[in-house]
Amino acid sequence: MNPNHSELYEANTDARNRSLSIRSGKSNGNVSSPTHRKGFSFASLRGSIQPELSRRLYRLIKSTNNLISAHEAAGKERDTIARELSEWGEQTQDEAVSDISDKVGVILSELGAQEESYAHNLDDARGVLKTIRNTEKSVQPSRDNKGKIADDIQKIKLKEPQSTRLVILEQELVRAEAENLVAEAQLTNITRKKLKEAYDAEFAAVIERAEKQIILAKHGQRLLALLDDSPITPGDARRVYEQGSAARQVLNDAEDDLKSWEMNRGHVFVGNEAADLGTGSGISQGVCLGVLESCP
Amino acid sequence: MNPNHSELYEANTDARNRSLSIRSGKSNGNVSSPTHRKGFSFASLRGSIQPELSRRLYRLIKSTNNLISAHEAAGKERDTIARELSEWGEQTQDEAVSDISDKVGVILSELGAQEESYAHNLDDARGVLKTIRNTEKSVQPSRDNKGKIADDIQKIKLKEPQSTRLVILEQELVRAEAENLVAEAQLTNITRKKLKEAYDAEFAAVIERAEKQIILAKHGQRLLALLDDSPITPGDARRVYEQGSAARQVLNDAEDDLKSWEMNRGHVFVGNEAADLGTGSGISQGVCLGVLESCP
Numbered sequence: 001m002n003p004n005h006s007e008l009y010e011a012n013t014d015a016r017n018r019s020l021s022i023r024s025g026k027s028n029g030n031v032s033s034p035t036h037r038k039g040f041s042f043a044s045l046r047g048s049i050q051p052e053l054s055r056r057l058y059r060l061i062k063s064t065n066n067l068i069s070a071h072e073a074a075g076k077e078r079d080t081i082a083r084e085l086s087e088w089g090e091q092t093q094d095e096a097v098s099d100i101s102d103k104v105g106v107i108l109s110e111l112g113a114q115e116e117s118y119a120h121n122l123d124d125a126r127g128v129l130k131t132i133r134n135t136e137k138s139v140q141p142s143r144d145n146k147g148k149i150a151d152d153i154q155k156i157k158l159k160e161p162q163s164t165r166l167v168i169l170e171q172e173l174v175r176a177e178a179e180n181l182v183a184e185a186q187l188t189n190i191t192r193k194k195l196k197e198a199y200d201a202e203f204a205a206v207i208e209r210a211e212k213q214i215i216l217a218k219h220g221q222r223l224l225a226l227l228d229d230s231p232i233t234p235g236d237a238r239r240v241y242e243q244g245s246a247a248r249q250v251l252n253d254a255e256d257d258l259k260s261w262e263m264n265r266g267h268v269f270v271g272n273e274a275a276d277l278g279t280g281s282g283i284s285q286g287v288c289l290g291v292l293e294s295c296p
Numbered sequence: 297m298n299p300n301h302s303e304l305y306e307a308n309t310d311a312r313n314r315s316l317s318i319r320s321g322k323s324n325g326n327v328s329s330p331t332h333r334k335g336f337s338f339a340s341l342r343g344s345i346q347p348e349l350s351r352r353l354y355r356l357i358k359s360t361n362n363l364i365s366a367h368e369a370a371g372k373e374r375d376t377i378a379r380e381l382s383e384w385g386e387q388t389q390d391e392a393v394s395d396i397s398d399k400v401g402v403i404l405s406e407l408g409a410q411e412e413s414y415a416h417n418l419d420d421a422r423g424v425l426k427t428i429r430n431t432e433k434s435v436q437p438s439r440d441n442k443g444k445i446a447d448d449i450q451k452i453k454l455k456e457p458q459s460t461r462l463v464i465l466e467q468e469l470v471r472a473e474a475e476n477l478v479a480e481a482q483l484t485n486i487t488r489k490k491l492k493e494a495y496d497a498e499f500a501a502v503i504e505r506a507e508k509q510i511i512l513a514k515h516g517q518r519l520l521a522l523l524d525d526s527p528i529t530p531g532d533a534r535r536v537y538e539q540g541s542a543a544r545q546v547l548n549d550a551e552d553d554l555k556s557w558e559m560n561r562g563h564v565f566v567g568n569e570a571a572d573l574g575t576g577s578g579i580s581q582g583v584c585l586g587v588l589e590s591c592p
Contacts, residue, residue, distance in 0.1 A: 020547050022382040022401035056384040063380055067373040074366035081359045086318040088352040097487060104495055105318030111502065185530040191393060192525040199400055200520055203513035206407065210506035210513070217499035217506070224496055229488040234474075234481040251316050 053143070054136035061133060064126045071119040078112025096241040100227045103247045107220040107254065114212045121205035128198035135190045142183040146176040212261060219254040223247055349439070350432035357429060360422045367415040374408025392537040396523045399543050403516040403550065410508045417501035424494035431486040438479040442472040508557060515550040519543055 082105040089101025153169050226243040378401040385397025449465050522539040 020402065020544055021398050022378050022405055023386065023398055056380065056387055060377060060380040060384055063373055063377045067370055067377060070366050070370035070373055074363055074370065077359055077363040077366055081356060081363060082318050084352065084356040084359055088356055090319065091352055092487060094484060094487070097491065101491065102317050102319055106316065109318055181530040185528055185532070188390060188534065189525075189527040191388060191390070192523055193527075195393065195397065196520045196523055196525050200517060203516045203520075206509050206513040206516075210510045213502050214506045217502040220499045220502075221496060224492045224499075227488055227492055229485075229492050231485040231489075232481055234477040236481070238484065248316055 053140045054133045057129060057133040057136060061126060061129050064122065064129070068119045068122050068126065071115055071122065075112040075115035075119065078115060079109050082106070082109035082112065094238070096227055096238065096243070099241065099244055099247055100223055103223050103251055104220055106251055107216050107223065110254070110258075111213055111216050114209050114216070118205055118209040121208065122202060125198045125201040125205065128194050128201060132191050132194045132198075135187055139183045139187045142176075142180045146173070146180045149173045149176050212258060215257045215261065216254055219250050219257070222250045222253075226250075349436045350429045353425060353429040353432060357422060357425050360418065360425070364415045364418050364422065367411055367418065371408040371411035371413075371415065374411060375405050378402070378405035378408065390534070392523055392534065392539070395537065395540055395543055396519055399519050399547055400516055402547055403512050403519065406550070406554075407509055407512050410505050410512070414501055414505040417504065418498060421494045421497040421501065424490050424497065428487050428490045428494075431483055435479045435483045438472075438476045442469070442476045445469045445472050508554060511553045511557065512550055515546050515553070518546045518549075522546070 085108065086102045086105035089098045089105075092098060092101075149169055149172050153166065153173060156163050156166055156169065226247055228239065232238060381404065382398045382401035385394045385401075388394060388397075445465055445468050449462065449469060452459050452462055452465065522543055524535065528534060
């Protein structure tokens with residue numbers, strides 16, 4: 001939990017104000033925010049090291065790569081767990097446990113596949129951030145050049161105020177400023193467009209994984225409900241397991257629901273903005289459509 | 297993607313049958329399943345090494361620990377990314393980018409907190425599996441003892457058929473069998489009960505993370521919608537950023553929705569079985585309730 005946001009659930013005013021910025025300990029233009037918290041801050045670090053234009057984004061892109069690796073690892077581990085659960089269930093020599101654990105394994109394995117697919121989608125979003133970083137990189141020389149010419153002019157003005165080079169340099173400065181004006185416009189245009197694009201894609205990936213995993217988990221719970229866990233007394237035999245076909249049907253339902261989700265993808269994500277929230281159609285459709293078709 | 301289940305979406309019959317079991321290449325009691333696939337299989341391994349009763353579950357519990365670590369790492373990385381995004385945004389000196397990236401950072405940080413909370417819930421479920429493993433461990437000596445006495449009886453019957461020890465051993469065997477009968481009943485009772493409990497908890501954790509992250513991601517998309525990304529021409533200034541209070545409101549809405557989710561938790565999860573699926577109430581309530589209150 002982030003120390004600044006762990007209290008997001010708390011009702012008190014302090015917590016609410018604290019959760020309004022990720023930046024700690026400094027004003028960020030929200031003058032109405034009454035709490036300027038002390039505590040750990042990157043401000044001092046930022047002050048002492050003046051970073052190259054693209055350095056921060058470079059770091060962010062690198063961290064995103066770690067995030068992707070973590071979700072890939074989680075997906076692979078889910079798959080391992082799925083097999084191990086199935087193998088364990090078989091070893092119990094209890095037909096019911098064997099069948100249910102095998103089929104819960106299928107669900108877990110698919111949860112893992114969704115986790116890996118999520119990692120893949122995050123990677124696509126990360127690619128979009130690289131466009132901003134590359135533009136930042138290409139704008140840096142333009143800024144540097146403009147600054148350097150201005151510096152040169154200042155130096156010469158002090159040393160040789162009558163130098164003919166001054167005229168040339170001042171012409172160069174005008175050209176450099178024009179060139180930089182274009183570069184800065186390109187930078188702000190790319191930055192805003194791609195920032196929206198990258199995080200819209202990330203949030204869409206979060207929603208996709210979530211909706212699909214909800215489908216899988218709910219069917220997983222249906223599978224577990226098929227396992228009779230009423231206790232037996234020593235010497236009594238378990239009733240014969242008769243839920244095999246019902247369990248198979250649950251997996252078929254899960255498959256159908258995921259297919260329905262894919263078919264409705266275009267529809268559900270037409271407008272992934274505020275309007276989407278009010279109706280709640282995005283989620284309930286994704287889950288219910290398939291289920292209503294396939295569940296008795 | 298698991299090679300056996302990557303085709304879960306495919307419509308052909310093969311893929312459907314393939315997805316009905318996590319075990320590859322062997323019949324598992326579902327005689328109606330027509331495809332007995334070749335391919336990689338753990339059967340040979342299982343045949344050659346006769347594992348101690350609790351060994352498989354021990355491995356499963358260990359793998360689950362790796363899964364938990366992966367999600368913890370993902371949660372922490374999200375938090376790092378949140379800060380880096382906010383810091384980058386501030387450095388752009390674009391007030392709109394600065395504010396939106398800071399607040400998207402808050403959402404990302406909370407997504408990370410949910411990921412860590414998910415890891416915590418998985419750990420609780422893992423604890424339940426340990427109960428089965430411990431029972432397996434404790435039943436092993438009972439099985440061994442019964443087997444050993446039966447072996448001893450066989451040996452003595454061959455060597456000294458008239459030995460008076462035979463009577464004693466046969467009495468011991470009856471006692472050992474009675475003791476084992478109780479142990480095996482305990483084992484099946486614990487196994488079924490705790491298997492359901494553990495994976496019900498896991499699936500509930502999947503659903504909780506998913507529903508909360510959907511809330512956060514949708515509000516994240518609302519934040520991005522506040523960023524004007526219409527291109528400017530060189531030399532033009534950006535319009536003054538006036539979305540600060542709207543952006544703050546989005547975070548307040550997100551907070552309110554998460555609170556509503558918590559308040560409805562008991563209600564939503566009363567019956568986490570098949571019935572839950574048909575209504576779809578679990579999800580749509582979790583997301584819509586708060587939004588309808590707080591969104592204009």
